[in-house]
Amino acid sequence: MSAKIEVAKLNLWYGDFQALIDVDLAVREKTITALIGSSGCGKSTLLRCLDRMNDRIDGVRITGSVRIDGEDIYRMKKAELPRLRKKVGMVFQRPNPFPLSVYKNVAFGPTVHHQANHDELDALVEESLRAVNLWDELKDRLDESALGLSLEQKQRLCIARLVAVKSEVLLMDEPCSALDPVATLKIEELMRRLRADFTIVIVTHNMQQAARVSQETGFMLLGELVEFGRTPDIFTSPRDKRTEDYITGRFG
Amino acid sequence: MSPRKIREFFIEKLIFLSGVASIVFVALIFVFLLKEGVSLFKTIGLGDFLGGRFWYPISDPPKLGILPLILGSLLVTAGAIALAVPLGIASAFYIAEVAPPRLRDALKTCIEVLSAIPSVVLGFIGMVTLVPFIKRVFGIPTGLTAMTGSIMLALMALPTIISISEDAINSVPGEYKAGAIALGATHWQTLRRVIIHGAMPGIIAASMLGIGRVFGETMAVMMVTGNAAVIPKSLLQPVRTLTATIAAEMGEAVRGSEHFYALFAIGIVLFIISFAINVTADLFLNRGKKR
Numbered sequence: 001m002s003a004k005i006e007v008a009k010l011n012l013w014y015g016d017f018q019a020l021i022d023v024d025l026a027v028r029e030k031t032i033t034a035l036i037g038s039s040g041c042g043k044s045t046l047l048r049c050l051d052r053m054n055d056r057i058d059g060v061r062i063t064g065s066v067r068i069d070g071e072d073i074y075r076m077k078k079a080e081l082p083r084l085r086k087k088v089g090m091v092f093q094r095p096n097p098f099p100l101s102v103y104k105n106v107a108f109g110p111t112v113h114h115q116a117n118h119d120e121l122d123a124l125v126e127e128s129l130r131a132v133n134l135w136d137e138l139k140d141r142l143d144e145s146a147l148g149l150s151l152e153q154k155q156r157l158c159i160a161r162l163v164a165v166k167s168e169v170l171l172m173d174e175p176c177s178a179l180d181p182v183a184t185l186k187i188e189e190l191m192r193r194l195r196a197d198f199t200i201v202i203v204t205h206n207m208q209q210a211a212r213v214s215q216e217t218g219f220m221l222l223g224e225l226v227e228f229g230r231t232p233d234i235f236t237s238p239r240d241k242r243t244e245d246y247i248t249g250r251f252g
Numbered sequence: 253m254s255p256r257k258i259r260e261f262f263i264e265k266l267i268f269l270s271g272v273a274s275i276v277f278v279a280l281i282f283v284f285l286l287k288e289g290v291s292l293f294k295t296i297g298l299g300d301f302l303g304g305r306f307w308y309p310i311s312d313p314p315k316l317g318i319l320p321l322i323l324g325s326l327l328v329t330a331g332a333i334a335l336a337v338p339l340g341i342a343s344a345f346y347i348a349e350v351a352p353p354r355l356r357d358a359l360k361t362c363i364e365v366l367s368a369i370p371s372v373v374l375g376f377i378g379m380v381t382l383v384p385f386i387k388r389v390f391g392i393p394t395g396l397t398a399m400t401g402s403i404m405l406a407l408m409a410l411p412t413i414i415s416i417s418e419d420a421i422n423s424v425p426g427e428y429k430a431g432a433i434a435l436g437a438t439h440w441q442t443l444r445r446v447i448i449h450g451a452m453p454g455i456i457a458a459s460m461l462g463i464g465r466v467f468g469e470t471m472a473v474m475m476v477t478g479n480a481a482v483i484p485k486s487l488l489q490p491v492r493t494l495t496a497t498i499a500a501e502m503g504e505a506v507r508g509s510e511h512f513y514a515l516f517a518i519g520i521v522l523f524i525i526s527f528a529i530n531v532t533a534d535l536f537l538n539r540g541k542k543r
Contacts, residue, residue: 053434085436092434096427099450108445112437161435 004029004169004199005050010064012045012054019045021223023064027216032191032200034214034231036207037246041220043203047171050201051088052081068169086113088169089162094178095154097146102129102138105146105157109165128164132156132190152183156190163194170194172202176209188213207247211235219243282523289520292316292513301517307481307492309501309511316514318521320483324398324491327484328473331402332409332466337459339406340413344455347414348421349443360415367411375472378404383476392488396478399487404472409462416461420454421447453536460533468526470495494518 005027012020019042027033035043048054049066052073065072073084086109097105106125110116116124125142129135134156138149146157155175162170172191176184191200191213204210210217211231218228219238227234227243238244253261292301296316304317347359382403387395424447432442448455470493478490479500498515505512 051434053430056430056433082436082438085434090434092427092431094427096425096431098428098431098446100446108432108437109435112435112441112445158431161431165435 002029003027004068005201006065006067007046007049008065008067010046010049010066011062012042012049013061014057015059019223020049023223023225025218025225025228027199027201029199030195030197031216032195032202032214034210034217035201035203035220036205036210036217037220039205042223043220044173046220046225047173047201047203048090050169050171051085051090052076053090055081082113086165087167088171089165089167091155091158091162091170091172091175093174095151095158097149097154097157099145099147101143102146102149102157103142106160106164109161113165115165124164128160131163131194132160133186134160150183152179152186155179155183155187159190159194167198169199169201172200174203174205176204176206184209207235219246221246285516285519285523288513289516292510292517295510301514302521305483307497309505309514314510314514316510318494318497318514318518320481321492321494321497321518322521323483324477324481325467325493325495327398327487327491328401328405328477328493329463329466331399331487332405333459333463335402335406336409336413336462336466340410340458340462341417341455343410344414344417344421344458345443348418349439349447363411363414366407367415371408371469371472372475374404374408375475378472378476386488390488394478394490396476396490397488398477398484398491401473401477401491401493402487404476405466405469408469408472409466412465413458413462416458417451417455420451420458423454424450453539457533457536460529460536464526464529464533467529468495468522470499474499494522498522 003026005025007023007025010020010023010025011018023042023046025046035046037043045054049062050068050073054060054062062074065074067073068084068088076084098108100108103125106128107116107121110121110124126135126139129138134153137153146154149157155178159170176187179187188209191202194200202210202214214231216229217231217234219226219234219240219242221242227238227240229239234243235247238247301316301318302322303319304315305319306315306317307320308315343359347356351359378400382400383395385395386392386397386400428446428450429442432446433439437445473493474496477492477496479492479496480490481492481497482490484491498518501511502515505515
């Protein structure tokens with residue numbers, strides 16, 4: 001299967017500090033790829049490179065390339081970034097619905113990208129909320145503020161926003177770390193379902209989560225991608241001593 | 253009681269007294285205002301006072317209708333707000349979201365300076381520059397008009413509106429912005445569709461406080477509006493505000509006369525309107541904090 005995302009020789013500096021060192025990574029289409037590692041290892045930084053969200057931080061310097069569907073996103077002009085971020089959506093650690101109604105949250109993406117006219121929008125909102133199992137819970141509360149939802153509902157809503165713009169890649173940065181175990185399992189179940197239509201990259205410090213949901217796993221340490229492979233292989237027969245030490249809980 | 257306890261006791265009471273002092277002062281001012289103002293209504297009815305079309309305090313018998321003054325105040329305030337609110341909100345957005353850091357600091361300093369100019373100085377500058385300008389541009393007999401007052405007052409309301417709106421915009425959580433950008437929204441779309449909603453309670457409060465500032469302002473407005481107590485028909489004619497009336501006539505009103513009491517009654521009207529404006533602003537500010 002072809003690679004949806006190809007990262008080659010990616011280096012990133014925050015000022016003088018090098019946060020990513022020569023990272024090479026190939027993410028397959030319609031797969032869940034997990035990035036694990038202890039805090040500060042660069043996994044979130046790597047994730048944010050995939051939709052150029054690091055551009056927003058002062059003093060960041062990047063070399064190397066990130067190709068998505070063969071297109072080098074670091075050669076895109078600034079005006080093309082909205083197109084990139086429509087294709088590559090991000091789910092944040094803390095659910096961040098806008099201070100708008102449930103409906104307007106979902107309709108936000110399609111509206112800014114002029115994807116749907118007024119009549120199509122209703123159908124699109126319903127379809128997107130159904131895709132994340134929120135429709136039945138919220139169909140009578142579409143006009144209420146999204147800030148009144150539970151944390152799990154908020155996180156689902158944030159995923160529905162990406163479904164609505166027809167993103168192809170979902171980047172998830174510790175999407176469950178603000179949630180309780182039951183809600184976490186539900187989001188994981190949702191991820192498995194979404195895998196049919198989306199390429200998902202998830203950053204997590206929870207190794208069980210990586211083992212449960214992903215097909216491929218990368219282990220990062222101090223800015224390097226130490227090992228990358230099929231999830232069962234990484235967890236049962238890691239090739240690198242450092243990976244083994246991490247997954248057996250010797251550090252991290 | 254040990255000396256230490258006695259000391260504690262006195263310090264506690266002293267702090268308590270300082271705390272309630274402001275409440276006592278407000279209550280006393282209101283009682284005094286009410287006592288003097290209400291005396292007026294022994295001789296004329298409330299309807300004749302608020303709805304009377306003529307303000308001739310020294311004719312015999314005096315005509316003490318404040319409708320022209322209320323309309324004058326409202327007209328000048330409305331004009332000032334129509335100018336200051338859009339301009340203020342736009343510059344708050346520019347300073348908070350668009351301006352490069354150095355320009356932002358320079359602008360904020362300028363706005364502080366603007367708010368530090370005494371109103372009498374602004375009025376005086378308006379009198380020698382804006383008044384002849386308005387007269388020439390519109391070809392009218394005098395430049396002392398409601399519009400002149402509105403422009404000067406807009407200048408005075410701007411710092412309040414800008415700095416409070418800017419605070420509101422800055423306190424919108426960064427995660428909303430990150431979320432919108434990550435969805436592919438442009439900077440402008442993020443501002444218009446997300447940030448403004450997060451900042452709205454604060455922006456409304458800022459506008460209300462701006463209105464309060466304008467409505468209660470006296471000196472600048474007295475110097476540039478011409479002070480003719482007639483019911484205004486356009487922005488380009490002289491008007492007189494409630495505040496200017498008190499300031500101009502208090503010195504010459506005979507103590508204990510109907511005129512004297514009428515000025516106090518105007519004070520009550522001002523007090524009630526300003527109070528209502530401030531309470532509204534507070535409601536919005538608190539709503540913004542709760543979310």
